[in-house]
Structures are given as structure tokens and as C-alpha cells.
Amino acid sequence: MPGYAPDVELDVRHLRVLCAVADTGSVRKAARRLGMTQPSLTTQLHRIERTIGGKLFTRDRTGSRPTALGHSVLSRARPVIGEMDALIAAAREEAATRPGRRRLRIGSVGSRAVAAWLRRVHDRLPDTDTTIHIDISAIALLQLVAAEQLDIAFVHESEGFPLQVPPGTEQRVLMAREPQFVALAEDHPAAARPVVTLADLAHDTWMVDPTADHEYAALRRVFAEAGLDPRVVQVRDNATAAELVASGEAVRPFQPTSPPGPGTVLRPVDGDPFAHRLLLTWRPTAIGGPALDGLWTDLRRAYLDLAGVNPAYRAWLRRHNRSLRTLLAPAGPVAER
Known part of the structure; x- marks a missing residue:
């Protein structure tokens, strides 16, 4: 915009303000989440909108909703915040890792199998500092593995929309078609x-x-x-x-x-x-050989134990005359690629 002077230089804090308003649907709730007063957040939001040069939210008695411009800005802001959060978390993990102990950084989409998987990993590797990062986005998790912020990740892929495997990572299918x-x-x-x-x-x-x-x-x-x-x-x-x-x-x-x-x-x-493909993705420079085989087996057993006690899943298997062991990829060493 000719002659336009920005009111404020945008940084991650301002992006967090926009995401908080969008997530809560309310300036008041966003202010409470961020530990700010409502007037100060409103003032900051107006400054951000002046800097960008357009309205980011429509506001009425029912709350605040992103405009078309707001959706565009938010779609770019969320990955930036995610990367910054991952950077901070990785730095804290690095600082907290005890000398002489191995570190294992696991990522996963939301799944009830995760807790059982993590318990098995802890039991098998008691001298390893193991952390878990949960994200609903498989794409974000794969990017974190490729960026060396995670070592391995359990993800799912919606049928018809294959995930792109980032360079420098490997992948194995746990289950080719999990019914939803x-x-x-x-x-x-x-x-x-x-x-x-x-x-x-x-x-x-x-x-x-x-x-x-x-x-x-x-x-x-x-x-x-x-x-x-x-x-x-x-x-x-x-x-x-x-x-x-x-x-x-x-x-x-x-x-x-x-x-x-x-x-x-x-x-x-x-x-x-509706179906998902269940995948394990890792970075060979971080994990390989027996260590990878062990993580694969832990995940497979965790899924088997969990799914086997779910009545709806058991009924589905009986109707299809199948067993989970035949649906899941076989146990054993991970095949070389």
C-alpha cells in the first residue's frame, strides 16, 4: 500500500494472538488464555490488522470469526508457531537429557495405541530418555522427523490422499487399510x-x-x-x-x-x-537395526492388545472372518529399502 507505514513489526507473539482468537472464537477468551486483559489484546489486534492492511476477524455478539484474509494469514501463521514450539521443545529436551543416556524422540497422531506403545518402549529401554510429541497432523510429524526434531513417528494416511515421504526418511506400513x-x-x-x-x-x-x-x-x-x-x-x-x-x-x-x-x-x-493406512516413519541416520526392529514390534503388539479388547472392532473382524494378526504387517525385522 503506497505510503503505508506499519504500526508494528509482526513476530511470533502476534501470530499467537491471531491463533488464540481463532481457536477460542472470542477476544475475551483469547485474552484469558494468553494472560492479557481484553482491552490490551483488542488494541494489539487492531495494530496487527493495520500492519497487515485488512480486517482479519469479523466481530459480533456471537464472537469473532476469521475473514477470508484472516484464514489466509492463519494458514501461514500456524506452521510458523508449530516450528517455533518444536524448536523450543527440542532445545529443552537437549538441555534436559542426562549425560551418558540415549535420547529417543517419538511422534504420533492421536491414537489410543500410543500410551501402550510408550509403556512397552519404557519397559524395554529403561535407560533411554524417551519423549512423545502428539500432533493431529501427520504432515507436520513427517516434517519434524525430516528436520531431525523427531526420530520416529506413527502416522495415518487418509485413503486417496497419500502422504509425501520427506527426503532422508523411511517408512513401513503397519496396516494397509484400517476401517474407520x-x-x-x-x-x-x-x-x-x-x-x-x-x-x-x-x-x-x-x-x-x-x-x-x-x-x-x-x-x-x-x-x-x-x-x-x-x-x-x-x-x-x-x-x-x-x-x-x-x-x-x-x-x-x-x-x-x-x-x-x-x-x-x-x-x-x-x-x-472410510479407511486409513497406518505407517511408521523414521530417519535412518537416527534409528536402525535392532533398535528399529524393537520399536516396530512394540507398536505392533500395542495395537494388537488395544484393538483386541474393543467389542465393535472384534465384531467387525468376525463378520469379515479376519484376525488382526493377518491385517497387520508381520512381526520381525524391518525390511531394508
């Missing part, structure tokens, strides 16, 4: 059926997490192939999403290893149109 179930209210008309169809849920509102890689696009692809066009909303907060499902306001895809929340049930979808 659907969570719905226990009094939903389709809840009485052991298996539901997409047509059963065509008039429901579906929910996805907007921060999950390709989840929205994968859902839309499945519906388009089925000739359906249900309403899809994006909800970031898991607690809110669970309440919306339990109240019958919406349904959502769900990992088959996770138990249903209060007031909800899990049901497989006929034909298993």
Missing part, C-alpha cells in the same frame, strides 16, 4: 443396526476436525462417489464434538480402536468407505 467406524447417538435410528450404510446417515450433519490432514477432503470424496451431499461441519474441540454426537446433532468418523463416548455408539459403515 462412525460415532452416533445411542438413540439414533441407525444405532440399532450392527452395520450402517451411508444412506442411513445421508441426512445427518457430519463432523470433521479441520486440523486433520485431508479428513474433510476424504469425507467429501466418499460422499461424492456415493452420490450424496450431506452437511459437513468442522469442529476442532473433541469435547464439543463428543457432546454434539451424544445429543444427536451430528455424527463423525471414529477410529475403531477407540471406545464410544457417553451416550454414543460405534458402528461400522457398509463397505468400509
Whole structure:
């Protein structure tokens, strides 16, 4: 903008302000999260908007929502914040690692298998300083492995949207096709059926997490192939999403290893149109040989133990006359590439 003088030089603190407003949907809530007063945050937000040269949020009695420009800025701000957080965490881990002890930095998407995996790793490697980094974005985790901020990561890939393997990393498939179930209210008309169809849920509102890689696009692809066009909303907060499902306001895809929340049930979808590929990604310069084999075996056993006690998953396996051991990649040394 000719003759325009920026009000303030933007830094990571200002980006955190924008993300806090977007995440909470409210300047008041964002101020409380950041430990600021509402007037000071409002003043800072106005200065940021003047620096950028446009409105980033619309504000009314219901809260604050990003404008088109705001969405564009946020899409660039979040990776910057993620990289800065990872840098700080890595530096703190480096400083905290005790001399003479090995360090292992594990990353994972959200999965109930993670806790069991980590317990096995701790038991097998008691003299290793092991840390865990959880992120809903598989893409972000792969980037952290490639950037040497993580050593190994457990990720999943939405069917039809393959992940790009970063240079300098290796990958092995734990499970080629994990079916995704659907969570719905226990009094939903389709809840009485052991298996539901997409047509059963065509008039429901579906929910996805907007921060999950390709989840929205994968859902839309499945519906388009089925000739359906249900309403899809994006909800970031898991607690809110669970309440919306339990109240019958919406349904959502769900990992088959996770138990249903209060007031909800899990049901497989006929034909298993939603699926994930489960992958382990590592950097060979950090892990290899017996160490890698051990981590692979720990993860495989953790998944088997977890999935085997889930009633919905066991019923799905019986209907398909399959066992988890045949669906998961075999145990044993990781194949060389």
C-alpha cells in the first residue's frame, strides 16, 4: 500500500494472538488464555490488522470469526508457531537429557495405541530418555522427523490422499487399510443396526476436525462417489464434538480402536468407505537395526492388545472372518529399502 507505514513489526507473539482468537472464537477468551486483559489484546489486534492492511476477524455478539484474509494469514501463521514450539521443545529436551543416556524422540497422531506403545518402549529401554510429541497432523510429524526434531513417528494416511515421504526418511506400513467406524447417538435410528450404510446417515450433519490432514477432503470424496451431499461441519474441540454426537446433532468418523463416548455408539459403515493406512516413519541416520526392529514390534503388539479388547472392532473382524494378526504387517525385522 503506497505510503503505508506499519504500526508494528509482526513476530511470533502476534501470530499467537491471531491463533488464540481463532481457536477460542472470542477476544475475551483469547485474552484469558494468553494472560492479557481484553482491552490490551483488542488494541494489539487492531495494530496487527493495520500492519497487515485488512480486517482479519469479523466481530459480533456471537464472537469473532476469521475473514477470508484472516484464514489466509492463519494458514501461514500456524506452521510458523508449530516450528517455533518444536524448536523450543527440542532445545529443552537437549538441555534436559542426562549425560551418558540415549535420547529417543517419538511422534504420533492421536491414537489410543500410543500410551501402550510408550509403556512397552519404557519397559524395554529403561535407560533411554524417551519423549512423545502428539500432533493431529501427520504432515507436520513427517516434517519434524525430516528436520531431525523427531526420530520416529506413527502416522495415518487418509485413503486417496497419500502422504509425501520427506527426503532422508523411511517408512513401513503397519496396516494397509484400517476401517474407520462412525460415532452416533445411542438413540439414533441407525444405532440399532450392527452395520450402517451411508444412506442411513445421508441426512445427518457430519463432523470433521479441520486440523486433520485431508479428513474433510476424504469425507467429501466418499460422499461424492456415493452420490450424496450431506452437511459437513468442522469442529476442532473433541469435547464439543463428543457432546454434539451424544445429543444427536451430528455424527463423525471414529477410529475403531477407540471406545464410544457417553451416550454414543460405534458402528461400522457398509463397505468400509472410510479407511486409513497406518505407517511408521523414521530417519535412518537416527534409528536402525535392532533398535528399529524393537520399536516396530512394540507398536505392533500395542495395537494388537488395544484393538483386541474393543467389542465393535472384534465384531467387525468376525463378520469379515479376519484376525488382526493377518491385517497387520508381520512381526520381525524391518525390511531394508
